[in-house]
Amino acid sequence: QVQLVESGGGLVQxxxxxxxxxxxxxxxxxxxxxxxxxxxxxxxxxxxxxxxxKHEISNYADSVKGRFAISRENRKNTAxxxxxxxxxxxxATYYCSVRWYACSMYSRLYPHWGQGTNVxxxx
Numbered sequence: 158q159v160q161l162v163e164s165g166g167g168l169v170q171x172x173x174x175x176x177x178x179x180x181x182x183x184x185x186x187x188x189x190x191x192x193x194x195x196x197x198x199x200x201x202x203x204x205x206x207x208x209x210x211k212h213e214i215s216n217y218a219d220s221v222k223g224r225f226a227i228s229r230e231n232r233k234n235t236a237x238x239x240x241x242x243x244x245x246x247x248x249a250t251y252y253c254s255v256r257w258y259a260c261s262m263y264s265r266l267y268p269h270w271g272q273g274t275n276v277x278x279x280x
Contacts, residue, residue, distance in 0.1 A: 159184040159269050163253050166274030169243055177238040177274060179253030190260045191229055191236040192267055195249035195276075202252070207260035208236065215260040220246065243278045250275050 165177040179191060192207040204217035206227040214227055224243075229236040236253060251274055254267035261267070 159189070159255060161253050161255065161269060161271035163251065163271040163274040166251060166276045168277045168279065170280050171244055171278055173243050173278070174239070174241045175243065175276060177240065177251055179236040179271060181234045181255070185231070186229065186234050186236065186255065187231045188258060189255040190258055192254045192256070192260060193227060193238045194252045194254060194264055196252070197249040202264050204262040204264065206238065209260045210258050217262045245278045248276060248278050
């Protein structure tokens with residue numbers, strides 16, 4: 158059973174940057190796809206980015222293109238979400254999740270989730 162812990166959230170001004178981490182334990186991430194989702198206040202959870210076991214990336218949110226990047230370091234059993242030029246509309250709880258091998262935009266297909274980390278973008 159894989160456990161996931163997100164970190165790196167916080168309060169940042171518009172235009173600022175944050176790097177979220179997703180640390181896994183209980184299993185190696187090597188064969189998993191890692192997806193980042195977010196849920197803003199009063200909104201449904203939405204997919205953001207995913208990286209599969211071959212390090213291929215799927216971008217599910219047009220609003221983050223050119224600003225967010227996903228990566229992984231299997232030797233550290235950790236995945237990352239680099240977020241640049243943050244905007245108030247990026248305010249949300251960010252979750253990492255994993256499923257075997259392939260990415261999906263559907264949260265229901267991810268059996269393992271972290272507890273989430275809050276990101277607030279405000280001046």
